[in-house]
Amino acid sequence: MEVITENLHVTTHGNTDVIDITDEVANRVRKNGLNDGIVTVFVVGSTACVTTTEYEPGLRKDIPAMLERIAPTGVRYSHDDTWGDGNGHSHIRAAFIGPSLTIPVCSGNLQLGTWQQIVLIECDIRGRNRTIILQMIGTRK
Numbered sequence: 001m002e003v004i005t006e007n008l009h010v011t012t013h014g015n016t017d018v019i020d021i022t023d024e025v026a027n028r029v030r031k032n033g034l035n036d037g038i039v040t041v042f043v044v045g046s047t048a049c050v051t052t053t054e055y056e057p058g059l060r061k062d063i064p065a066m067l068e069r070i071a072p073t074g075v076r077y078s079h080d081d082t083w084g085d086g087n088g089h090s091h092i093r094a095a096f097i098g099p100s101l102t103i104p105v106c107s108g109n110l111q112l113g114t115w116q117q118i119v120l121i122e123c124d125i126r127g128r129n130r131t132i133i134l135q136m137i138g139t140r141k
Contacts, residue, residue, distance in 0.1 A: 002140060004032045008132040012048070012122035016064035016093070020055040021132065022117040025103075026110050028134050034105050037138015042100040044131045047090040047124035049097035055117040063121065067093045086125060093123040105138060 006028055010019060021041070029039055043050050053059055070093065077088025103118070104111040112118070120130065 001037070001137060004034070004136040006032070006134045006136075008134055010120055010130045010132060012120070012124075012127045012130055014122055014124055014127040016067055017122040017127070018053075018055070018060045018063055019120045019122070020117050021050075021120050022055075022110070022112070025118055025134060029105055029110060029136060030108060032136055033108075033140040034136045035108055035139050035141045037105050037136060038102050039105055039110070040100055040102045040133075040135045040137075041118060042133045042135070043120060044133065045094075045099075045128070047087060047094050047122075048128070048130055049094040049099055049121050049123060050101055050132070051097050051119060051121065052101065052112065052116045053119055054115040055119060056115075067096075067121075067123070070096055090123040090125060094121075097121065105136070108141065 008024055025041060041050050071089040073089050079088035079091055080086055
């Protein structure tokens with residue numbers, strides 16, 4: 001078994017920007033020759049999250065709408081009282097979905113469904129330069 005760690009850098013636009021990172025993750029798996037194992041995708045920071053979904057226009061609208069229902073803007077958050085930065089809802093949204101996921105790799109391919117993509121969701125109120133850590137564990141070709 002070998003452990004390979006790489007960083008992926010993504011620029012976001014803020015406000016529940018949903019970004020497909022599937023191809024970049026798959027390219028890194030291929031580039032490193034990972035044959036069988038797992039890749040963990042972890043976003044650094046407390047106001048962004050990663051998950052899988054079908055990356056299509058309807059869901060790119062539905063995901064922000066769902067997050068608005070779960071942790072709406074315009075309501076009082078104790079975080080905002082403490083820091084005054086207006087992004088309390090961003091932290092709640094990111095915590096709800098989570099900062100990481102693990103994908104199996106078999107014969108060099110991510111084991112994702114036909115309509116399943118890996119997405120980064122920027123929950124903060126402004127765009128950021130995000131670092132995503134990819135940690136690949138397994139056997140190489």
